[in-house]
Amino acid sequence: MTDSLALDYAQRLMACESISPARGSVFDTMEAMLVPLGFSVERFIAGADDADPAHGGPVENLFAIRGKGRRHFAFAGHLDVVPPGEGWSSGPFEPVIKGDLLYGRGAVDMKGSIAAFVAALHEIPEEAGTISLIITGDEEGPAIHGTRALIDHMQARGTVPDLCLVGEPTSVDRLGDMMKVGRRGSVNMWITVEGTQGHVAYPHLADNPIPRLVAILAQIKAVALDEGTEFFQPSNIEITELHTGNPATNVIPARALARLSIRFNDLHSGESLVELIRGIVEPGGGTLKAMISGEAFLTPPGELSATMAAEVEEVTGIVPEASTTGGTSDARFLSKLCPVVEFGLCNATMHKLDEAVAIADLDALTEIYRRVTLRLLNA
Known part of the structure; x- marks a missing residue:
């Protein structure tokens, strides 16, 4: 041997x-x-x-x-x-x-x-x-x-x-x-929603970005990209990170962030998926950055x-x-x-x-x- x-x-x-x-x-x-x-x-x-x-x-x-x-x-x-x-x-x-x-x-x-x-x-x-x-x-x-x-x-x-x-x-x-x-191809995306920091007891003086981000993510998760093909399994969108960087219990955060990872088959391109998600994020009040790691x-x-x-x-x-x-x-x-x-x-x-x-x-x-x-x- x-x-x-x-x-x-x-x-x-x-x-x-x-x-x-x-x-x-x-x-x-x-x-x-x-x-x-x-x-x-x-x-x-x-x-x-x-x-x-x-x-x-x-x-x-x-x-x-x-x-x-x-x-x-x-x-x-x-x-x-x-x-x-x-x-x-x-x-x-x-x-x-x-x-x-x-x-x-x-x-x-x-x-x-x-x-x-x-x-x-x-x-x-x-x-x-x-x-x-x-x-x-x-x-x-x-x-x-x-x-x-x-x-x-x-x-x-x-x-x-x-x-x-x-x-x-x-x-x-x-x-x-x-x-x-x-x-399958791979693309990662970062979503940022800006707000105004404030005291939780005075919400009218602040602007909480979290509800807007949650609404954006709910809309994204409702998207069914495809049902797969002869050679590929269905494409999937996964939320991989969600945070505000806020350690305090009595502070409304100024910013909320999330990260997505999409693995996709040859029915899509990385750029088409970026534009699809952008069409949800920006009308919802957020900004989007993306990095395409590879195409299917x-x-x-x-x-x-x-x-x-x-x-x-x-x-x-x-x-x-x-x-x-x-x-x-x-x-x-x-x-x-x-x-x-x-x-x-x-x-x-x-x-x-x-x-x-x-x-x-x-x-x-x-x-x-x-x-x-x-x-x-x-x-």
């Missing part, structure tokens, strides 16, 4: 502390794996001049490419991880094997799948075709200077892929039961998803469900370049204490990635 190449690579990557935004040693380790396989590796820092701390810079990114051929197949992933938190059974950046599992931060999200893809490359000859790796250090963070900067880099050098596989942990109960063929996208059934499903079934005996559930991923950016499918390890422990991957799954995933890559390059 311990002679697994994917296991070795996973341990090397997981031993590098790479909390988002990741830079430095984890990229050194990644480059050291790829250069002996014939890859030209380009690394660059993005966001170094961005003074906005909310944008999460500076970020290191890596683009590696080798081979020539009619087709260009890319694998995309991220080396950054979320903070480990307290209470691990062992060091989060000291990968350890216990029984059949490998423990450590990034085991499934997503250093394990990156390790599996690099291991698969050992069985794919350079003459098979053009292969690239699109690896960022900023997927778990704001994602401003990560994959978006890599896309600009690829477009500038004329190396846009024809097909792309993202190694996010998509499997649920066992390896192979789910792949992602799209994702769908890779329609076709060669990429069919190939992935066939090879997953061949290796695991399972036909993966083609799903669009879950949160956002960097596939939302890559989908603007070419067809994209996400497939990877079981996600039950991602972002949790004692994150772990089954070693057998690393090896099975390596074989799936090898088969998919060769089949698509030879199509």
Whole structure:
């Protein structure tokens, strides 16, 4: 079991502390794996001049490419991880094997799948075709200077892929039961209603903004965006924050604020939803700010998803469900370049204490990635 190449690579990557935004040693380790396989590796820092701390810079990114051929197949992933938190059974950046599992931060999200893809490359000859790796250090963070900067880099050098596989942990109960063929979009909105502060015993001398905000939120919650589509679940609006910043019991606050998060399918755009909510907020006496994190996208059934499903079934005996559930991923950016499918390890422990991957799954995933890559390059 311990002679697994994917296991070795996973341990090397997981031993590098790479909390988002990741830079430095984890990229050194990644480059050291790829250069002996014939890859030209380009690394660059993005966001170094961005003074906005909310944008999460500076970020290191890596683009590696080798081979020539009619087709260009890319694998995309991220080396950054979320903070480990307290209470691990062992060091989060000291990968350890216990029984059949490998423990450590990034085991499934997503250093394990990156390790599996690099291991698969050992069985794919350079003459098979053009292969690239699109690896960022900023997927778990704001994602401003990560994959978006890599896309600009690829477009500038004329190396846009024809097909792309993202190694996010998509499997649920066992390896192979789910792949992602799209994702819902995401938009966050902030509502502010201004009033006039005053004493609760003299309400005629104040203007309480809370009732107006409550009325606005009630109207928003009454909106039914859609009933879903063939590939997407219904879009949903959630109120995620409500506050006035008022610690006193006898003061009418001067301001009331709320935050919304909307996850939406491809019947909507982020901007259309912003305008819909604005049409409720502003007539109700509030102001609105919004940030669109990503648009909904769908890779329609076709060669990429069919190939992935066939090879997953061949290796695991399972036909993966083609799903669009879950949160956002960097596939939302890559989908603007070419067809994209996400497939990877079981996600039950991602972002949790004692994150772990089954070693057998690393090896099975390596074989799936090898088969998919060769089949698509030879199509």
